[in-house]
Amino acid sequence: xxxxxxxxxxxxxxxxxxxxxxxxxxxxxxxxxxxxxxxxxxxxxxxxxxxxxxxxxxxxxxxxxxxxxxxxxxxxxxxxxxxxxxxxxxxxxxxxxxxxxxxxxxxxxxxxxxxxxxxxxxxxxxxxxxxxxxxxxxxxxxxxxxxxxxxxxxxxxxxxxxxxxxxxxxxxxxxxxxxxxxxxxxxxxxxxxxxxxxxxxxxxxxxxxxxxxxxxxxxxxxxxxxxxxxxxxxxxxxxxxxxxxxxxxxxxxxxxxxxxxxxxxxxxxxxxxxxxxxxxxxxxxxxxxxxxxxxxxxxxxxxxxxxxxxxxxxxxxxxxxxxxxxxxxxxxxxxxxxxxxxxxxxxxxxxxxxxxxxx
Amino acid sequence: xxxxxxxxxxxxxxxxxxxxxxxxxxxxxxxxxxxxxxxxxxxxxxxxxxxxxxxxxxxxxxxxxxxxxxxxxxxxxxxxxxxxxxxxxxxxxxxxxxxxxxxxxxxxxxxxxxxxxxxxxxxxxxxxxxxxxxxxxxxxxxxxxxxxxxxxxxxxxxxxxxxxxxxxxxxxxxxxxxxxxxxxxxxxxxxxxxxxxxxxxxxxxxxxxxxxxxxxxxxxxxxxxxxxxxxxxxxxxxxxxxxxxxxxxxxxxxxxxxxxxxxxxxxxxxxxxxxxxxxxxxxxxxxxxxxxxxxxx
Numbered sequence: 336x337x338x339x340x341x342x343x344x345x346x347x348x349x350x351x352x353x354x355x356x357x358x359x360x361x362x363x364x365x366x367x368x369x370x371x372x373x374x375x376x377x378x379x380x381x382x383x384x385x386x387x388x389x390x391x392x393x394x395x396x397x398x399x400x401x402x403x404x405x406x407x408x409x410x411x412x413x414x415x416x417x418x419x420x421x422x423x424x425x426x427x428x429x430x431x432x433x434x435x436x437x438x439x440x441x442x443x444x445x446x447x448x449x450x451x452x453x454x455x456x457x458x459x460x461x462x463x464x465x466x467x468x469x470x471x472x473x474x475x476x477x478x479x480x481x482x483x484x485x486x487x488x489x490x491x492x493x494x495x496x497x498x499x500x501x502x503x504x505x506x507x508x509x510x511x512x513x514x515x516x517x518x519x520x521x522x523x524x525x526x527x528x529x530x531x532x533x534x535x536x537x538x539x540x541x542x543x544x545x546x547x548x549x550x551x552x553x554x555x556x557x558x559x560x561x562x563x564x565x566x567x568x569x570x571x572x573x574x575x576x577x578x579x580x581x582x583x584x585x586x587x588x589x590x591x592x593x594x595x596x597x598x599x600x601x602x603x604x605x606x607x608x609x610x611x612x613x614x615x616x617x618x619x620x621x622x623x624x625x626x627x628x629x630x631x632x633x634x635x636x637x638x639x640x641x642x643x644x645x646x647x648x649x650x651x652x653x654x655x656x657x658x659x660x661x662x663x664x665x666x667x668x669x670x671x672x673x674x675x676x677x678x679x680x681x682x683x684x685x686x687x688x689x690x691x692x693x694x
Numbered sequence: 695x696x697x698x699x700x701x702x703x704x705x706x707x708x709x710x711x712x713x714x715x716x717x718x719x720x721x722x723x724x725x726x727x728x729x730x731x732x733x734x735x736x737x738x739x740x741x742x743x744x745x746x747x748x749x750x751x752x753x754x755x756x757x758x759x760x761x762x763x764x765x766x767x768x769x770x771x772x773x774x775x776x777x778x779x780x781x782x783x784x785x786x787x788x789x790x791x792x793x794x795x796x797x798x799x800x801x802x803x804x805x806x807x808x809x810x811x812x813x814x815x816x817x818x819x820x821x822x823x824x825x826x827x828x829x830x831x832x833x834x835x836x837x838x839x840x841x842x843x844x845x846x847x848x849x850x851x852x853x854x855x856x857x858x859x860x861x862x863x864x865x866x867x868x869x870x871x872x873x874x875x876x877x878x879x880x881x882x883x884x885x886x887x888x889x890x891x892x893x894x895x896x897x898x899x900x901x902x903x904x905x906x907x908x909x910x911x912x913x914x915x916x917x918x919x920x921x922x923x924x925x926x927x928x929x930x931x932x933x934x935x936x937x938x939x940x941x942x943x944x945x946x947x948x949x950x951x952x953x954x955x956x957x958x959x960x961x962x963x964x965x966x967x968x969x970x971x972x973x974x975x976x977x978x979x980x981x982x983x984x985x986x987x988x989x990x991x
Contacts, residue, residue, distance in 0.1 A: 396789075400789075402789055402792065404796075468972070468976055469972070469975075469976075471976070472975055472979065474788050474789070474792075475729075475730075475731050475788060475792055476928075476975060476979070478731070478792060479731065479924065479925070479928070479971070480971065480972055480975055482921070483925070483967075483968030483969075483971050483972060484968070484972070486921075486964065486965065486968050487965045487968050487969065490961070490962055490964055490965040491962075491965070493961065494961040494962060593917075594800075597796065597800055600793070600796070604793055608789075647804045647805075647807035647808035647812065648804075648808055650800065650803075650804035650807070651801065651804045651805055651808055653800075653804075654797050654798075654800040654801035654804055655797075655801060657793070657796075657797040657800070658779060658794055658797040658798060658801060661783070661790055661793045661794045661797060662779070662782050662783060662794060665783075665786060665790050
């Protein structure tokens with residue numbers, strides 16, 4: 336009896352906590368936008384972009400059990416589409432000095448919001464086109480095939496001089512990735528993922544991940560679910576790529592190598608494959624860590640010995656981190672669990688009672 | 695195109711194909727036994743080339759001694775890698791072990807950047823190997839001729855090991871069924887180590903010969919050949935040594951010939967392999983020489 340009333344009291348309290356935390360974050364973001372210096376603000380905003388990217392990869396790797404290694408390719412599609420749609424005619428003339436831009440793109444300029452949505456849609460469509468044949472493959476074959484498509488997209492972009500300006504890349508993209516836009520995008524994507532996972536489609540995804548045959552026996556159209564999930568993921572990652580492009584303001588095909596996919600994969604594995612909150616937390620942690628650990632690449636003065644800068648040490652640390660996690664703590668930070676206030680209080684307060692809090 | 699030019703292209707394709715075949719064998723053997731794409735294999739290839747390079751330059755060994763040191767070191771390194779990064783995960787989901795392999799690959803690449811430096815290094819090619827020889831109007835570098843011959847000799851030895859020796863029999867047993875092999879008193883760990891050793895050794899040889907033919911080293915040099923050779927192994931039928939060799943040669947020929955006959959497409963050179971891979975996977979997922987495997991529930 337006592338427990339159930341406690342529960343009733345606790346429920347709105349938790350909601351209140353969540354709202355308070357969100358409000359606090361909004362205030363924080365607002366203040367950050369005002370008071371952070373340019374570099375810190377950039378890292379702060381990069382966190383949001385990595386949240387979008389990590390969630391989109393987690394949708395595939397974590398929730399649908401499809402291992403895709405081609406996300407950098409979809410990011411490239413998103414970044415290029417959005418860049419080409421938002422750059423002004425003069426800017427395009429300045430960029431395309433080797434070969435003029437194709438006429439139908441020359442005068443096409445639109446505001447940020449429709450451009451980024453179109454970027455997502457194009458990326459999603461490419462994902463659909465690739466997913467439909469490739470998703471018949473399983474496990475590692477799928478991984479290598481998506482990796483292949485990622486590379487093919489990159490090679491195509493490098494060679495399509497008249498459309499993408501080839502290896503020269505595009506410079507001077509409009510700086511649309513403001514604190515506001517990136518965090519709104521991160522918030523929307525997180526909300527989308529939470530709602531998706533609560534829907535019957537989300538459960539279908541998990542069913543496919545856990546046991547494809549059983550899912551099929553339960554009447555789930557496995558192939559359709561996979562293709563839908565792949566398309567959604569490419570849509571989201573395309574938006575992430577577009578945001579990244581508008582933040583860095585310079586894009587070229589070399590940026591979208593497998594290395595980029597690796598960074599996102601690191602975030603997803605670290606946060607816990609199949610955990611939304613895990614991805615969010617680890618996206619923030621890894622992004623900050625990547626910047627903080629930059630000192631590793633620079634000259635150091637360690638009392639006993641001096642190093643003249645060790646470029647590459649940072650990546651050594653990150654790859655080691657990934658391997659240690661996957662070998663010793665495969666489930667990552669959160670496993671497949673989600674963050675809850677109970678978990679947090681559980682950390683601080685030792686609970687005397689056993690059970691009874693299955694909400 | 696003159697006949698002599700065509701002949702030159704064929705020799706080039708043969709030597710590139712041989713190198714691809716040598717690396718592809720490592721992939722196919724490891725995959726056959728552990729069902730693991732050893733993403734770090736391409737970096738083992740890079741390591742082999744670097745160790746030989748340092749053997750020749752810093753330690754000033756003669757090139758053949760540097761080659762020997764390098765293959766021994768790299769083989770041991772491959773065995774160590776399996777023990778550290780893959781063995782603890784052998785019973786985990788395949789995705790985990792693949793992530794570990796990707797991590798290992800990046801670790802090796804970034805370690806190479808850290809230790810060897812990111813700037814490309816020029817390889818001192820021994821005079822014996824860089825000599826230009828002439829056959830009528832066809833001229834070629836010695837190494838282009840040696841690579842296919844040497845590869846052929848290695849293949850004969852390898853096929854003999856796999857088919858005629860007891861270890862080879864155990865390897866085949868483990869690749870058919872790990873558990874059953876263990877019950878038959880096969881020391882699975884030893885066989886897996888042996889496989890990694892052989893695979894790494896071949897990759898190192900491939901790397902060294904690669905560095906003699908294309909005399910420049912950089913820490914990421916293993917990435918593309920690694921991917922292409924995995925693809926070659928898949929195309930040939932993963933798990934089959936003959937398939938890997940066939941796939942490797944196919945890949946070498948397609949690459950050289952497309953660049954030779956359709957120079958406008960040479961920008962797409964690196965994409966061919968992936969297009970080929972996807973076509974093969976969709977049309978004949980078991981590869982050209984692969985055996986059909988039914989999915990177990």
